[in-house]
Amino acid sequence: MSEGVPFARVALVGLGLIGSSIARAARAAYPGIALAGFDLDADVRARAAALGIVDALPADIGDAMAGADLVILCVPVGAMAAAAAAIAPHLAAGAIVSDVGSAKAPVAEALRAALPGVTLVPAHPIAGTENSGPEAGFATLFRGRWCILTPAADAPGEATARVAAFWSGIGAKVEVMDAARHDLVLAATSHLPHLIAFTMVGTASHLEAVTEGEVIKYSAGGFRDFTRLAASDPTMWRDVFLANREGVLEVLDRFLGDLAGLERAIRAGDGEALFDWFSRTRAIRRAIVYEGQDTAAPDFGRAPAA
Numbered sequence: 248m249s250e251g252v253p254f255a256r257v258a259l260v261g262l263g264l265i266g267s268s269i270a271r272a273a274r275a276a277y278p279g280i281a282l283a284g285f286d287l288d289a290d291v292r293a294r295a296a297a298l299g300i301v302d303a304l305p306a307d308i309g310d311a312m313a314g315a316d317l318v319i320l321c322v323p324v325g326a327m328a329a330a331a332a333a334i335a336p337h338l339a340a341g342a343i344v345s346d347v348g349s350a351k352a353p354v355a356e357a358l359r360a361a362l363p364g365v366t367l368v369p370a371h372p373i374a375g376t377e378n379s380g381p382e383a384g385f386a387t388l389f390r391g392r393w394c395i396l397t398p399a400a401d402a403p404g405e406a407t408a409r410v411a412a413f414w415s416g417i418g419a420k421v422e423v424m425d426a427a428r429h430d431l432v433l434a435a436t437s438h439l440p441h442l443i444a445f446t447m448v449g450t451a452s453h454l455e456a457v458t459e460g461e462v463i464k465y466s467a468g469g470f471r472d473f474t475r476l477a478a479s480d481p482t483m484w485r486d487v488f489l490a491n492r493e494g495v496l497e498v499l500d501r502f503l504g505d506l507a508g509l510e511r512a513i514r515a516g517d518g519e520a521l522f523d524w525f526s527r528t529r530a531i532r533r534a535i536v537y538e539g540q541d542t543a544a545p546d547f548g549r550a551p552a553a
Contacts, residue, residue, distance in 0.1 A: 266321030267384030
């Protein structure tokens, strides 16, 4: 392993948006690193091979694991247990296994069950787009974004430090957090917003007094932002909601209470209550921009129509 490179050979299981972006980012940050990839879908393997994003892309998962000192599972949360079981017989001695799932407590449990004795450092890069597939990846996806590591309390500190160094090297900001707390935080900041988007877009398209064509033709900026979230990968999000069921339901219960309060204010014509609520939420938006997690560009950075 060369100086400044935390791992000599990285194997990526799953070559969609996140897996292919990790490959591109690692190649840019660590020119000497060896990258192997695997995907169950032969078509995805063929497309990834044509893009040249990894050095080796065997059809057998065991061959992809050969010699890897870091293995990252980049598959939907619901497929983590099967992926971990598939790599178990082929891991090199001392290999560290990580993942990119957005629900950590159930993933950690699945990994521990399938990989007893293996060093595990679960991770969640908070980055993505509504697009999927190896063509959707790009090297700067993680630049300036958070990657949360959720190692168990007894995980070797040196392993956590190496995984943290890997993510820092490809541009991410790294935080270490308890898995259960991660799942509650992400339920509020990511999972519930997606659930609301899926609901809102479906509701608008099903309104009896409004045709689907009108919904599409007259979409305003707010609705367009909902549709971006609602266009996210359905398999991934189905698995996220099932895996982080407790966290999502806890935050959803709070949301429904707040929504009922807004409904009461609208029915009562209570403009003061609405103004106070909207002022607090406006401050949250400003804080997000201040922290560099989004741009303050007009219209959310959309290029004006020519």
